[in-house]
Amino acid sequence: MTKLLPMNRRNFLQTTAAGAAAIGLAPSLFSTRAAAQAALTVGFIYVGPKDDYGYNQAHAEGAAVIKAMPGVTVVEEENVPETVDVQKTMESMINLDGASLVFPTSFGYFDPHMLAMAEKYPDVQFRHCGGLWQEGKNPMNTGSYFGYIGQGQYLNGIAAGYASKSKKIGFVAAKPIPQVLQNVNSFLLGARSVDPAITCQVIFTGEWSLAVKEAEATNALIDQGADVITCHVDSPKVVVETAAGRGAFVCGYHADQSPLAPEKYLTGAEWAWGNVYTDFVKKAQAGEKLGNFVRGGLKDGFVKMSPLGPGVSAEARTKFDATLAEMMKGSFSVFKGPIKDNKGGDAVTAGQMLAEDAIELESMAYLVEGVVGSTS
Amino acid sequence: MEDTGIGLWGVPLAIFSGAIRVSTPFIFVSLGESITERSGRINLGLExxxxxxxxxxxxIAVMSNSPWLGVLAAMATGAVFGLLHGWICKFPKVNDIxxxxxxxxxxxxxxxxLGxxxxxxVAPHLPSISLGGWSNYPQIQSALNINVLFIIxxxxxVALWWAFKNTRVGLILRVVxxxxxxxxxxxxxxxxxxxxATAVGGSLAAVGGAYLSLYYPGSWNEGISSGQGLMAVALVIFAxxxxxxxxxxALLFGGAGALGPALQSVGVTQGYYLFYAAPYVLTLFILVATSSPTRSLAGAPGALSITK
Structure with missing residues (x-):
């Protein structure tokens, strides 16, 4: 029952999309430009609904960008669990829809699911969102792409640092994996660049999407005095609404959540996947080799910031803009030694300066001094 | 640096407010299921x-801008689901589970x-009654913002407990x-x-759902319940x-569920996965403690398919 519905919906979407494309292209059939572009079918797989104000919406917005490109057919399936289900989805996209480029966008799709499919279909290109792909270890028709969104969380931290009166800020996190830890640390370091006395309380919910627990975590943080909240969960909607309902400021993540809390939304770190997917598709259409390890940050157009909200002071705006300008030049480092971790050890040694693309950051396993929380 | 936290008091407060905030769906689903099961049938479909x-x-709340209309609509659909279940189970050799x-x-x-x-x-939320005006602490004021559905x-x-014992309808239900x-x-x-009985049970369970989407956490997405309906069915046997x-x-489950985030917020950060298992561990302990080798489940309706 549950399997049949998404299949039908996807087939339906695909047929209508193909139909629309055929109608749209009909007048330009005589133009050689459109005909020269190889037809390409691209598959997108999401772990949740694609309008969740969060992770999946960010990817679906990216998919919508390439849908408009000539010669591209997009097939999508939402709510695919990180189980053998995703293998079936990939197989049907490859065999039934003829997809030659697949983007399984969720963290848990990688091993063993995407790797198994990559071995079975060596002619299909797979690109996984996250930091798991390793050269030499994983097949060359697979790869990973990710954005350095940590700098976005650092900018969130700046806005939070100015807005916080209690000097306590809060972070609702899903799981203690490197990307999440880097966001928590960046958020605090951004706030500490405003006031070194600020601390950040982190609560791990243990899952990417658990509405009730996220609401409980937000309430617990605010009960302990945190007055600016951000998060790294799949759909920040519950956290944003709960925090704003309690009168706290919020910084967004993944997508723009300002419509949910227009007064309390300071800013947010958003993905700009449209640029990334456009680049992949252009390369595939031109017959070029796709990158296996694709990374970029604010300056590369992988990540963007939500417009600043009414709660951001003029002083905060000045520092925010100045830091953003420096990041756009590519010279900014969030992790500049000496930084201690929150157990007293050395996280980044004195004189060490990790650029945003430093490979050490992709295996981060510590929380920096000033973050109250633990990775296990 | 002004200290606005309430330190360790946050833990009992979170358990208390969690018990009130999180428990309401459990209350409605388990009350509905207790009516159904008292009539001798199990409806596992309440999730x-x-x-x-x-x-x-x-x-409905989004379209009509009235959360109460949403609750009524939910009750109606819940009753339809219950009627469907009850109607199919009427046929011979059909297993209700x-x-x-x-x-x-x-x-x-x-x-x-459809969702x-x-x-x-964004839908309008159900109203809550503020009972915390006497306190200067915003934390306590927030914890005592009690939703009308919880009070109902x-x-x-209490009304059901009394009605099972003292009314003709209660007697009919128990005999059947x-x-x-x-x-x-x-x-x-x-x-x-x-x-x-299944229709009434279904419409009560749907009220629990309305609480989830219209009050706490107060948003509709596909992961909104994550198994609470199933747990509430088990609660009936537990109770x-x-x-x-x-x-x-239901209060116990709500309070125990709030323990994990609350402990992390006061700095007890090791082993939070274990704290998240607290409600289930608690259930196991109570079931073991109250079980008996000499008698079967006390209070179990005799015609229930699990006791037959």
Whole structure:
């Protein structure tokens, strides 16, 4: 029952999309430009609904960008669990829809699911969102792409640092994996660049999407005095609404959540996947080799910031803009030694300066001094 | 640096407020299920009814701008789900547990399908009553913001407990639940009674769903319930089919569920996965402690398919 519905919906979407494309292209059939572009079918797989104000919406917005490109057919399936289900989805996209480029966008799709499919279909290109792909270890028709969104969380931290009166800020996190830890640390370091006395309380919910627990975590943080909240969960909607309902400021993540809390939304770190997917598709259409390890940050157009909200002071705006300008030049480092971790050890040694693309950051396993929380 | 935290007091406060905030869906689903099971039938499909109710309430609230209309609509759909379950189970050789599982999948699938366009819009929330005005602490004021549905649930638990014992309807329900033959001898039609009991149970479960989507956490998405409907069905057995027991068990589950985030917020950060398992560990302990090798489940309706 549950399997049949998404299949039908996807087939339906695909047929209508193909139909629309055929109608749209009909007048330009005589133009050689459109005909020269190889037809390409691209598959997108999401772990949740694609309008969740969060992770999946960010990817679906990216998919919508390439849908408009000539010669591209997009097939999508939402709510695919990180189980053998995703293998079936990939197989049907490859065999039934003829997809030659697949983007399984969720963290848990990688091993063993995407790797198994990559071995079975060596002619299909797979690109996984996250930091798991390793050269030499994983097949060359697979790869990973990710954005350095940590700098976005650092900018969130700046806005939070100015807005916080209690000097306590809060972070609702899903799981203690490197990307999440880097966001928590960046958020605090951004706030500490405003006031070194600020601390950040982190609560791990243990899952990417658990509405009730996220609401409980937000309430617990605010009960302990945190007055600016951000998060790294799949759909920040519950956290944003709960925090704003309690009168706290919020910084967004993944997508723009300002419509949910227009007064309390300071800013947010958003993905700009449209640029990334456009680049992949252009390369595939031109017959070029796709990158296996694709990374970029604010300056590369992988990540963007939500417009600043009414709660951001003029002083905060000045520092925010100045830091953003420096990041756009590519010279900014969030992790500049000496930084201690929150157990007293050395996280980044004195004189060490990790650029945003430093490979050490992709295996981060510590929380920096000033973050109250633990990775296990 | 002004200190606005409340330190370790946060833990008991979180358990207390969590018990009130998180427990309401459990209360409604388990009260509904206790009515159904007292009539001698198990409806395992309440998880589906809960989620469908959450979706319906949210959708209607978005469209009509009235959360109470949403709750009423949810009750109506819940009753329809219950009627469907009761009607199918009336046929000979139909297993109510299997139908329940099918109805659960049906409800979930249908809710996800119809609920697609309502993930983004924001619905008006159900009102709450502020009982914390006496306190200067915003934390306590927030904890004592009690939703009307919670109060209704509490009153309903007492009313059901009384009605099972003291009213004619309660007696009919218990007779049908304990022995179909005795009920027939009294001139009652067990199928009709069970049909109605399942419908009432379904509409109560849907109110639990409406609470989820319209108050706490107060948004509709496909992961909104994450199994709360199933747990509430188990709560009924845990509470020995006693409505007041259901209410207390729901409070216990709500409070224990708040323990994990609250402990992390005061700095007890090691082993949070273990704290998240607290409600289930607690259930195991209580079941083991209250079990007996010499008697079977006390209070279990005799005609229930698990006791037959």
């Amino acid at each position: 589906g009814t809960l989620v469908f109710g959450a979706m319906t309430a949210y959708a 299997a139908i329940g599982i099918a109805m659960m999948q049906f409800g979930l699938g249908l809710a996800f399908f 697609k366009p309502f993930i983004q819009p 649930g509490a009153l309903l638990a 639940g304990d022995s179909s033959d005795a009920a027939r001898a009294m001139g009652l039609n067990p199928d009709t009674v069970r049909l109605l 020995r089919w006693n409505p007041i027991g259901c209410f207390l068990a």
